[in-house]
Each structure stands twice: as C-alpha cells, then as structure tokens.
Amino acid sequence: MSASGVEQDSAAQRAQKKAREQRSYLWGFGLALVLTLIPFAMLAFTAVERMTLWLTIGACALIQVVVHLRFFLHITLDRSKREDLLLILFTVLILIILCGGTLWILFDLYQRMLPDMMP
Amino acid sequence: MSVSGRIEHFLRQGSRYVLLIPMLLLSGCGSDMPGFMNPQGPIAQAQRHHFWVVIALVMVVVIPVIIQTPLILWRYRYRGHAVYRPKWDMSRWLDIIMWAVPLLIVAILGVYIWRQTHELDPYRSIASDKPPLEIQVVGYDWKWLFIYPDQGIATMGQLVIPADRPIALELTSATVLQSFFIPALGSQIDVMNRMVTKLHLEADHPGRFEGKNMQYNGEGFHHQRFITRAVEDNAFDAFVARTRRQGRPLDQDTYAIIADKGDNRETARALGLDTSDTDAVIRFSQVPEGLFHTIMGGSPIDWSALNVAPPQLGTTRTSVVQTSESDQSSSSESTSAAPESSEPESAESSSPSHERKEAQP
Amino acid sequence: MSQRPLALPRPQARHPGLNLGADHAHEADSREEMVFGFWVFMMSDLIIFGLLMATYVTMLGGTAGGPGPKALFELKSVLIQTMLLLVSSATFGMASIALKYQEKRRLVMWLLITLALGFAFLFFELRDFHTMFEKGGVPSRSGYLSAFFSLVPLHGLHVAGASVWLVALLGQMAVHGLDAPVKTGILRLGILWHFLDIVWIGIFSLVYLGGLS
Amino acid sequence: MSDTTSLIFGRLGWDALPFWSMLTDHSWLSIINGVIATGAAGMVVLGALAAVILVTWLGKWRYLWSEWLTSPDHKKIGIMFIVIALVMLARAIVEAVFMRAQQAVGLDSGFLTAEHFGQLFTTHGTIMVFFMAMPFLTGIINYVMPLQIGARDLSFPVLNQVSLGLTAAGAALVMISLVLAPFSIGGWTGYPPFTELARNPGAGVDYWIWAVTLSTLSSTLTGVNFAVTIFKKRAPGMTLMRMPLFTWTALCTAILMIFGMPPLTVATGLLALDRYLDFHMFTTDLGGNMMNYVNLFWAFGHPEVYILILPPFGIFSEVFATFSGKRIYGYKILVIATMCIAVLSFTVWLHHFFTMGQSAHINAAFGIATMLIGIPTGVKVYDWMLTMYRGRIRLSVPMVYAIGFIMLFVLGGMTGIILATPSVDYQVHNSLFLVAHFHNMLIPGLLFGMLSATNFWFPKATGFRLEERWGYRAAFCWIIGFMLAFFPLYVLGMMGMPRRSVAYFEPQYVPWMIVAGIGALAILCALLCLLIQLWVSIRDRHTNNVFAGDPWDGRTLEWSTASPPPEYNFPVIPEVHSLDAFMTEKEGGRAWRVPDHYGDIEMPANSVMGVVIGLTSLAMAFGLVWYMWWLVIAAGVITLAAIVGRGFVRHTHRIISADEVRTTHERWLERLRQTAPIDRSREQSTDNHGRAMPPVEGAVQ
Ligand code: HEO
Numbered sequence A: 001m002s003a004s005g006v007e008q009d010s011a012a013q014r015a016q017k018k019a020r021e022q023r024s025y026l027w028g029f030g031l032a033l034v035l036t037l038i039p040f041a042m043l044a045f046t047a048v049e050r051m052t053l054w055l056t057i058g059a060c061a062l063i064q065v066v067v068h069l070r071f072f073l074h075i076t077l078d079r080s081k082r083e084d085l086l087l088i089l090f091t092v093l094i095l096i097i098l099c100g101g102t103l104w105i106l107f108d109l110y111q112r113m114l115p116d117m118m119p
Numbered sequence B: 001m002s003v004s005g006r007i008e009h010f011l012r013q014g015s016r017y018v019l020l021i022p023m024l025l026l027s028g029c030g031s032d033m034p035g036f037m038n039p040q041g042p043i044a045q046a047q048r049h050h051f052w053v054v055i056a057l058v059m060v061v062v063i064p065v066i067i068q069t070p071l072i073l074w075r076y077r078y079r080g081h082a083v084y085r086p087k088w089d090m091s092r093w094l095d096i097i098m099w100a101v102p103l104l105i106v107a108i109l110g111v112y113i114w115r116q117t118h119e120l121d122p123y124r125s126i127a128s129d130k131p132p133l134e135i136q137v138v139g140y141d142w143k144w145l146f147i148y149p150d151q152g153i154a155t156m157g158q159l160v161i162p163a164d165r166p167i168a169l170e171l172t173s174a175t176v177l178q179s180f181f182i183p184a185l186g187s188q189i190d191v192m193n194r195m196v197t198k199l200h201l202e203a204d205h206p207g208r209f210e211g212k213n214m215q216y217n218g219e220g221f222h223h224q225r226f227i228t229r230a231v232e233d234n235a236f237d238a239f240v241a242r243t244r245r246q247g248r249p250l251d252q253d254t255y256a257i258i259a260d261k262g263d264n265r266e267t268a269r270a271l272g273l274d275t276s277d278t279d280a281v282i283r284f285s286q287v288p289e290g291l292f293h294t295i296m297g298g299s300p301i302d303w304s305a306l307n308v309a310p311p312q313l314g315t316t317r318t319s320v321v322q323t324s325e326s327d328q329s330s331s332s333e334s335t336s337a338a339p340e341s342s343e344p345e346s347a348e349s350s351s352p353s354h355e356r357k358e359a360q361p
Numbered sequence C: 001m002s003q004r005p006l007a008l009p010r011p012q013a014r015h016p017g018l019n020l021g022a023d024h025a026h027e028a029d030s031r032e033e034m035v036f037g038f039w040v041f042m043m044s045d046l047i048i049f050g051l052l053m054a055t056y057v058t059m060l061g062g063t064a065g066g067p068g069p070k071a072l073f074e075l076k077s078v079l080i081q082t083m084l085l086l087v088s089s090a091t092f093g094m095a096s097i098a099l100k101y102q103e104k105r106r107l108v109m110w111l112l113i114t115l116a117l118g119f120a121f122l123f124f125e126l127r128d129f130h131t132m133f134e135k136g137g138v139p140s141r142s143g144y145l146s147a148f149f150s151l152v153p154l155h156g157l158h159v160a161g162a163s164v165w166l167v168a169l170l171g172q173m174a175v176h177g178l179d180a181p182v183k184t185g186i187l188r189l190g191i192l193w194h195f196l197d198i199v200w201i202g203i204f205s206l207v208y209l210g211g212l213s
Numbered sequence D: 001m002s003d004t005t006s007l008i009f010g011r012l013g014w015d016a017l018p019f020w021s022m023l024t025d026h027s028w029l030s031i032i033n034g035v036i037a038t039g040a041a042g043m044v045v046l047g048a049l050a051a052v053i054l055v056t057w058l059g060k061w062r063y064l065w066s067e068w069l070t071s072p073d074h075k076k077i078g079i080m081f082i083v084i085a086l087v088m089l090a091r092a093i094v095e096a097v098f099m100r101a102q103q104a105v106g107l108d109s110g111f112l113t114a115e116h117f118g119q120l121f122t123t124h125g126t127i128m129v130f131f132m133a134m135p136f137l138t139g140i141i142n143y144v145m146p147l148q149i150g151a152r153d154l155s156f157p158v159l160n161q162v163s164l165g166l167t168a169a170g171a172a173l174v175m176i177s178l179v180l181a182p183f184s185i186g187g188w189t190g191y192p193p194f195t196e197l198a199r200n201p202g203a204g205v206d207y208w209i210w211a212v213t214l215s216t217l218s219s220t221l222t223g224v225n226f227a228v229t230i231f232k233k234r235a236p237g238m239t240l241m242r243m244p245l246f247t248w249t250a251l252c253t254a255i256l257m258i259f260g261m262p263p264l265t266v267a268t269g270l271l272a273l274d275r276y277l278d279f280h281m282f283t284t285d286l287g288g289n290m291m292n293y294v295n296l297f298w299a300f301g302h303p304e305v306y307i308l309i310l311p312p313f314g315i316f317s318e319v320f321a322t323f324s325g326k327r328i329y330g331y332k333i334l335v336i337a338t339m340c341i342a343v344l345s346f347t348v349w350l351h352h353f354f355t356m357g358q359s360a361h362i363n364a365a366f367g368i369a370t371m372l373i374g375i376p377t378g379v380k381v382y383d384w385m386l387t388m389y390r391g392r393i394r395l396s397v398p399m400v401y402a403i404g405f406i407m408l409f410v411l412g413g414m415t416g417i418i419l420a421t422p423s424v425d426y427q428v429h430n431s432l433f434l435v436a437h438f439h440n441m442l443i444p445g446l447l448f449g450m451l452s453a454t455n456f457w458f459p460k461a462t463g464f465r466l467e468e469r470w471g472y473r474a475a476f477c478w479i480i481g482f483m484l485a486f487f488p489l490y491v492l493g494m495m496g497m498p499r500r501s502v503a504y505f506e507p508q509y510v511p512w513m514i515v516a517g518i519g520a521l522a523i524l525c526a527l528l529c530l531l532i533q534l535w536v537s538i539r540d541r542h543t544n545n546v547f548a549g550d551p552w553d554g555r556t557l558e559w560s561t562a563s564p565p566p567e568y569n570f571p572v573i574p575e576v577h578s579l580d581a582f583m584t585e586k587e588g589g590r591a592w593r594v595p596d597h598y599g600d601i602e603m604p605a606n607s608v609m610g611v612v613i614g615l616t617s618l619a620m621a622f623g624l625v626w627y628m629w630w631l632v633i634a635a636g637v638i639t640l641a642a643i644v645g646r647g648f649v650r651h652t653h654r655i656i657s658a659d660e661v662r663t664t665h666e667r668w669l670e671r672l673r674q675t676a677p678i679d680r681s682r683e684q685s686t687d688n689h690g691r692a693m694p695p696v697e698g699a700v701q
C-alpha cells in the first residue's frame, strides 16, 4: 500500500490505486472461496481416508486464515505493520501454549482416569 | 533516631528473625511430628528425602541473599565510609555467575525431578515380593468407604492394611472433588465422581496413621478423617474374619444412609450404631458385586447381587467395633507408630454364611 | 543504546481504509491508538475463542448417549452460512475502499449490504439451532452439546453485536457526517468483522467439517 | 411468596438477612455467628450511611461528582482505585484475623460455624486477589506510569473510568453480600462440581461468579489501556530501553492481563451457563467434566500471580535505586528477566494440580518449567542486591519494606520450588504449607510492594510526605506479624493440616496455631499503624509539604513535575535522552528549566460513562444473583444505550490555554527556586520541601 496520503495524488492515480485495492480484495475473496470449497467438496463428494480429510481441512483453514489476514486485514511483512504482526504472532504463541496444553493435559487425564471421554 | 541508628537497630532485629526460621523448622521436625517428617512407608520416606534435597540445592542460591543483604546494608549504610559508586551498574562476571549458578541448580533439579516424579508416580506399583492388596476407596460427603473387593468386605472410618505389603488403591468419589491422603504413608491423590485414580502405598511397620481429605468439600470437610491401621498379616486375616462375622451387609437402605450428607459419626448414628468410641468405625460384612465401578459410572447398583434381606436398623448386631483392644491400652491417640498386637479373634475363622440364610424376600 | 528518537508511524501509512489526512496530527495519533487498542482487545477475545475450541475438542467424548455431530449438523446449511460470512467480508472490504476514497453513498450501500448478509447469517444460524433443538440437541442434554452451545452461539452473539454497532455507526454518520470518529469506528468495526470471519473458519473447520467427517 | 413479589424480588427473601438464622436457631453457635455477621452487615450499612452523611454535611456532592467520579484524569482514577483497595484490604484483614482466631481455638470446634468459616476464606481470598491486589496495583500503575513515560493521560481515559466502574461494582457486590447473605463457600478457586447448582443452589456462588467476572472484565480493559499507552504515548526520545523499570513491569503486567484474564472469563462463564441454563460443562453427570475447569482456572491463576508480583518488582527496582542513590544494576538484564518471567508464566499452570492424576511426564515437565522461572527471578534479586552494593543506602520507609521483601521473598520462592517438585507436592498440596507459601509471596511481595509504593509516591500524589515514625511502626508490625502468622503454617502443613479447615483434632497443632494467631494480631496492629500514619500525615500536611516535587532525589520523570502534578502532568512534554531521564537532567544542571514555548493543551473532558456502566453492571449482577430478571434486562438495555449513545458524543475534549499553563508553571518554578535544596540526611525532616541537593561532591564516578 502506498505510504502517502490520498489527497496529493491526481485523479488518475487515485482511480488506479482504487482499482488496485479493489482487485486485492477480490483476490482475497477468490482465494478464500477456493479454500472453503475444497474441504467442503472433499467431505461431500469424496470418500478419502479420515486422516487425509482432517489434514486437508486443517491446512485449508490455516491458509485461509493467512489469506484473510493478508488481503482483508492488510497484515503484511511491511515495516509499518510490524507491530500488528508481532501482536498476532505473540497471540498465536499464547494460543498454542494454552490450547495445546489444555488438550495435552485433558486427554492424558482422560486416558488415566476417565476412559469413556476419549472420543 | 538517626539513620545509622535505625540501620543498626534494623539489622539487629533482622538477624534475630533470620535465625528464627531454621529454628522453627528444626523444632517442628521433632520425632513427635505427624506427617511425612516421620515417614512410615517407602513413599513418604522418599518424599521426605526429596524435600530435603530440594531445600539443600535451593539453599545454595538463597542463603547468599539472606546473609549478604544485611551485610550490604551495613557496609553501604548512609553514614558509613565505604566506597560510593553511583554510576556502577554492570559487571560481566557477576552477570555470568548470577545466571549460571541458578541455571546449574535448576538443571540438577530438573534431572532429579524427572526421575523422581516417574519413580513416585502414584499409579506405579511398589516393587515387593508380596502381591499388593487391592482396596477400593469411595469418597462421600464427608467420609470414606473402603471396599476390599477380594475379601468382599468394606469399612468406614478405619482403613486396615497389612504392614510391609504394598497396597493398590483405586479411588473415586460419589460426590464432588476430594483428595485422599495418608500423610505418614505418602502421596495424596484427587478423587472425583465418574473418574478413577490409582494410588500405591505401603506401610513399613504396624502402626496407626491419620488419614484425611485435603480438598474442601463443604461444612463437614474437617471431619472427613479416618484412621489407617497397619497390622501384621495374621491380624489382617483376623480383621477380615471379624468383619465378615460382626459387620452388617451393605444393603440398599444402608447405602442410602451413607450417601446422605454427614460425617462418619453421624452416619454411624443414623445406622443406629453405638458411637461412643472415638473413631466410630463401621464394618460391612458384604458388599454388592462391582459396587465401586457402579458408583463411579453413576449407574444404579445391582442390589440383587447382595444376597440378603436388609437387616432392621438398630438391631442387636451392633457393628461399631471398638477400634482395637490394643489401641486403648496404648495410652494416647497419637499417630505415632505403636506396634500392633495381633487381634485375639484371629484364630476363629467364622463364615458369614449364617447371614446369608436370611435370604431374599 | 540507540539515540534514535521514537518516531510514531503516521496512521495514513498503516491503515488503507483510513484517510485522516485533513485531521489534526494529534487527532490522528489518538485515532491510531484506538485502532491499535482495538486490535489488542480482539486478541484477548481470540484467546477466549481458542480456549472454547480446545474445550469443545475435549468434550467430544461427552455425548452421554445423546445425539452427536453426525446426527445434528447439516452440511448445506453450514456452507450457506460460511458463504454469507465470506461474502460479507468482501463487501465490508468494498465499504472500506469507499470510505478511503470518501464515497459516502457507496460506503452506505456496501455497509447496508454487509448488514443484510450479517442478518442472513444469523437467520441461518438460528434456524440451525432450531433444527438441532428439534432433534433433541439441547445444551442440557450432554456435556458435548453444552460445549457446542458455548462456542458457536458466542460467535453468533459477536456477529449480532457487530451488527448493532454497524447500525449505530450509520446513525452517527447520519447525524455527524463522515467525521473522524465515524471513520475510526468503521475501521474498527472492519477489524471486528474480518476477525469474526476468521473465527468462523475455525468453527466450520473444527466443529462442522471435523464433526461430519 | 406470592407471584408478584417473586417477579420483583426474584428469590431474594427475608432469610437473606444475616440475623435471620439466629431467629430460627437459638443455639449458642448460631447466635455468636449471627451476631458477627450482623455486626459486619451493620458496618457496611453504617459505613455507607456515614459516607453519604459526611459528604452531604460537607456539601461536597458537586465536588465529588465533577472532580472525582466523572473525572477522566488518570491520577484521580488511580487514587480511587487505591481507595477501593484500602477499604477492601481492611475488610479482608479483619476476616483473616477472625479465621486465625477461630483456628487458634479450633481444637475440636471453636466459635465459628463451618459455613461461616467457609464464607470467610472465600471472601478473604477473593477480595484480596480481585478487590485488593488488582485495584491497588492498577491504581499505582494508573497514577505513576503516564508520569514516568511523560504522557498526559492514558490512551483511553473513558475506558479507564469504565474499568474503575466495573471494579467498584464488583467490590460493591461483595460488600452487599454481607447484608444480603450469603457469599459462596467454594473458595477463591470455586471448583465445581461443588459450586454447581446441584451442590450449592443458593445465591452465594452466583455472587462469587459475578463479582469475579466484573473484576476480570475490568482488568482486561485495563490491560489493553496500559499496553497501548506504553506503546503509543511515550514522550519523544523515550525508547523502550529507556523506560523506567516500573513502566516495564507495568507493560508486562498489562500483557499478562490481556492474555491471562480470558481463561478465567471462560471458566466462570461456563460455570454460570451450568448454573443458569442447565449446561453440563462441569457437572458430574451427562458427560460434564470438571477437570477442564481446574485447567482453565489455573491457566488464568498462574499468570495472575505474576500480574500481582511484577508491579512490585518494578516498584522495588525504583526504590532500591533511589534510596541507594545509585543507578539500577543491570537495567537491560532486569528488562530481559521481566520478559522471561512474563512469557514463562504461561507455561506452568499445571503445577497447581499435580495431584489430579495425570502422567508423570506431564507433572515433571511442568515442574521443571516452573523452576525455570526461578532463574530470572533470582537474577532480579541479585540485581537488587548489587544495586545497593556500592551505594549510599537510606533506610526510609519504602526501603524497609523493600528489605523485608527481599529477605522474605526468597524464602517464599524456595518453598515455591519445593511445591514445584511433584513428588513433594503430593505431600504438601492443599495443606497449610501451600497457604504459607502463597502468603509468603503475596504479603512480602505484593502487599509490601504496594505499601512501599504508597510511601514512595504519596508525596507525589498529594504534595506532602507520609509521616515516617508511624510508617516505620507499620512496616515493623507487618514484617514481624507476617513471620509470626505464617512461618508456623509451614510446620503445620508439613504435619498434614489441610487448608480451609475450620477445626482440627490434633493437639500438636495448637501451639503453632496460637503463634499464628498472635501474628495476625500484630498484622492488625500494622493496619492500625497505617491508619494512624495516614491521619497524622494529613494533620501535619503543611509542615511535611513537598510541593517542589522531588523529595527523594528521584531518578525518573515523575519527579520532575510539581507535587501534586497539574492535571496535564507536564506543561511541556519532556524530551528524553537517557535512562533515568530526570537524574541526567539534574546532573547536567538542566532540570527545571523554563520552557521557551507553551502550547494549548487538549485534555479529555469529564464523562459519566464510568459511573453509568458501574451502576448498570452492579444492577445487572445483583439481578442475576437474585433472579430479578426485570432488573437484568433494564440494566442491560441502559448499558447498551449508554455505549451506543457515547458514540454520538463529539465534545470529548477540552482545551487548557497556553497562558494558563504558563502562569501555573512559572509560579511553581518561582517557588521552587526559593526552596532550599535538601541534603539526603535530612530528607525525613520538615525542611524537605521536595528539592534535592545536587549530587555529593567527589563521590561520583
Ligand atoms: C505473588 C504471588 C506468587 C508468586 C510470585 C509465586 C511464585 C512462585 N510459586 Fe506460587 N507464587 C505466588 C502465589 C501463589 N502460588 C501458589 C501456588 C503455588 C504452587 C502450587 C502448589 C500446590 O497447589 O500444591 C506452586 C508449585 C508454586 C510455585 C511457585 C514458584 C516456583 C514460584 C516462583 O516464581 C518463585 C521464584 C523465586 C525464587 C525461586 C526465589 C528467588 C530466587 C533465587 C534467590 C535464586 C534462584 C533460585 C533457584 C535456582 C531455584 N506456587 C498459590 C496458590 C493458590 C491456591 O491454591 O489457592 C498462590 C496464590
């Protein structure tokens, strides 16, 4: 994204920039669409093995999150975006610790003392 | 008071209190102390050992603080004549030491903990040449039921175990979260409805130890106690036999009373038993098959497995047994390890069969 | 230690939807703070959703004999909801661009479309819950269903809240025109809207697709 | 109860009054407990009445409203937070003394009922953590942090008001529960299934849930506010690595609040769903699973204890440096250590439930992770010692607390390491050993930190010093009282005494319990000394005046402005060129220079948001507790309307003219110049008006 304010630009530049930005949103939308449809279609129309299915769902979801961050929320590797990016990465770290820990602990507990909660 | 006077005063006071701490600890760890400072089994013994090892290791990094802080305070007091370096704020060597030494200590502790935690995992059985005795424990508001599945008996208020033989406990709760604990023998473990936990303990010698619930569960919490009696093998057999003979069957009505709120003594009273002795022990000659697992699973108990008609409450067959003849002679109720004499009735092997005769309705 | 004085990046550089060039620099700083603060708050919210998802996974085995995911969920309806949210994210993007280029009428139009899509999403979600209820899938039936109903409706509640906010912003715009507070408001709402779509990716992948596979 | 009354009053009935049970049950125990409870309720009612009458009598309603309740000024909000904390501290200490008294005579029974004792430890723990510690440290950070970074206010002043309102509402709810009883007996941890409707159908647990939830929301918002302020509002030149250490710890605390509070919101929220909407998250039947509650609670609980301890770490860093007349040793390392602690604190929560039944490798992993925290903490301790080393130590009141802290905290840390050894924790978990450990951290750590900060920054906030003689007395009573009250608990814990026991049956416990009871009395004396200290200080405020603003030869920016600071903190935003910014200026003779240029200052305008949200959230919580649904709905609607309405307000700022700023500032500078600089040996004398002597000749190196 350009760093200068919009007013200074000429009308033509403005229109160009606007078109570029619109295109970027559309790209994001298209990618997200594909990444949504893949797992849905796979689940509805194919009979792949469960593990493969799960991995695909997970991978598509992860990629789609990145797509949303990049195209809709404009989180990039840009210097000016560093702060937001670091914030998100730190949150992800905490999420991994808390959620991963929760799953690790609880499933271990189930296994040792409450087997009927194992799905 | 001048500033330096105040420092002096403070240091004098301070050192006195610092000395107080080890004194307190040492005087607390005397031989009459209940709990794991006087371990009665291998688990508690190991735990006491770990306790001191950890203290010793951490002391390496803590003692310097406690000793040097007063020294620094004195040496660099406002009216003193020591050097004054207001801009000194860095020393590479000191930095290295202050990271390295704690790191080293934690590394040692880490290895140590990893090993000891696995070794003392309560689920892990204790190595022994004797097979473990299996006992099932159910926590109620506010008492414990001990089921001996192989013997087909149960007790409340008192857990009798053979000394010098591993005990394998399976535990659950009929109500809320509780924590089963015999300090002198070892680990506590949480018990929870619908869940089973396991615990392995062993008593070295015959003796009497306190048992408790450590997890608050309401008004009667502090009453949720029991006595653990470790006895010689033959005394244990006698206990089983006597329970079969003197106890009452754990039938549906009795169970309803147990499941009610109330501590051990209140339960005994509700069962129409004499509660004049200190422990209000209740003994059950029979328990339904698989009682423990049905309680845990929350499914209805199959009372037909218990082949008897419910006895009338408050009949002559009183089940509150004097704690033990020998206990009353051992003067105090302290939990120290008084050797148990074998029970006099041990020779008799009475069968519970006469109770079975009062058959189904 | 570096001698470089701390330079705060100007907001124009940072948020493509934001155009505050005409405003006071001080004002711009404070708007910048608001947007950053909202990000931070969203991250706190994200932890809530993450923990609820982890909780949901741990409760998968707690159906207690009641209906499970296969008996309750319907793929088609989930796909519709997913599409509605995704399209609404894109339309919000269009609104952001209109905001940036000061096109007030298009801005209002895109926002209204977004709002309609949000309502449609809520309608389908509620309809789903209704069919679940009819099949006996009520939260008091089992731990598993409790976990479901503490996670998915919370997302719906967020969408509803965001919709109320949107209406309030339209009201502000009617009263005050497109001034700086309204602009930052739309900007923050945009973050929330896109964020809710991201949470939904987690929900449809984990709860619905995972549950139906 | 008829239908209409239950529509209006929900399930609130006469039996909620604390003397009700006394009327039906005439036993000795019931009467004693009824009298105590009624006395407490009377104190609440009379206290509230007295406050109202006092304000009316002084004719100060308008002043209270416009200068305090609706003020967005971070300094005033900070002070109001601290006032809440002190009131709640007094209540919780009295409760603690009752518990100690009960246990001192608790062989076999005692004078409190089990139910009453249960409410005491629950309210004590809940209040101390959520309504004493949190508001206290929030208040101190609120007051000091913007001054330290050279800002005029927090990033979101109105949000700050809302935080205050939410905390006040939570505290008020706990206070109301004394009058319309009962409170929960589930402990500050509130573990289900004990706290489920099936076990505890009364209003108590609901009081607990909503009080805690209000506090949690408040802290989350506060965390966001602090973090953004520190990131965005620093004065020019104040890079992250030039921030004072207290601000650093405030930042780390804020981050912990942002990420540590949500697990509690989830835990209490799910518990509320269980209780209100018949969910089965944590029940024993239908697939519920209470272990997740424990997991979630401690995923909050452990970061929480570091939220509580990090600000004191920052405070002590400032105190050690200031009263040793020396730079902090190892600034960079202290910053790194603080960050390590903050991140590591998210990785250890399982150490609170080692005994739940999980595998040994999980226990061991979390045990080792816990010990890792000891390393950066130890580094901090050594850095403080080295800060004193080669200094000129003045044993002022804040410093006495700091010394008490450093000596006692390492002992608490050591017992923490013992508890973190899973095999040993199997012995001492849930025993008084644990109670001793955490009080050993909370009192010398958190509370001494707060008291040290109060003594340290009080002159900044009010313009006069806190009287020292009573300050020393209070500090000594605290230190000695703490040791007497809590060291015996270590021994009791090793003897296997469970926490939360109203009574016990082991005669061996009695002597230790009596010592602990005496300690609690000493702590009560400490509280009295604090009150006297406050009163004497206010009485002598003119002689102890330090308007020039720098009574302790301070090092950081907050000391460069007047005491009390003007509303806008700094007439001109300072420019920062180094760590210890103000000290550098003083050394370079550049302090208190007349600025060349003054500008208009824009400050946030007063707002009623805090009051409105506080009141509506209190009403909503109260309605939820007693099932008064009309109240819940009405309060909810008003809250929503207020938030939406606020969005329409545009006059959110007001301007203070450059002229006004100039006159005020130059008048202060003039007075400052006429003040005699004071030697450090006389800083506790009445000569100290807040202007410090230049550095000692020849000692500088
Ligand atoms: C301010 C509060 C606070 C603080 C700072 C701490 C700090 C620590 N705590 Fe404590 N705690 C606190 C408050 C609590 N703790 C609890 C419970 C608790 C439990 C659970 C016990 C159980 O339930 O059975 C453990 C294992 C610990 C461990 C630790 C450790 C290892 C630290 C470490 O951070 C201490 C680090 C400091 C050290 C070690 C001293 C200085 C270091 C030096 C001098 C050198 C280096 C040292 C080494 C190399 C080891 N704590 C509970 C229980 C709540 C409840 O159940 O109700 C509370 C409230």
Ligand code: HEM
Pocket: D093, D096, D097, D099, D100, D121, D122, D124, D125, D126, D128, D129, D132, D133, D186, D187, D188, D189, D435, D439, D442, D443, D446, D447, D485, D498, D499, D500, D501, D520, D523
């Ligand atoms: C001022 C002196 C204090 C005294 C005399 C005191 C005393 C007590 C007592 C007697 C208990 C109950 C112990 C038991 O379970 O048997 C207790 C519990 C507790 N205290 Fe304190 N306390 C004090 C200060 C504090 C402070 C400053 C804090 C926190 C900031 C605090 C936090 C707690 C907590 C969290 C509990 C646990 C409550 C529970 O079990 O649910 N206390 N305290």
Ligand SMILES: [Cu+2]
Pocket: D301, D302, D305, D348, D349, D351, D352
């Ligand atoms: Cu902890």
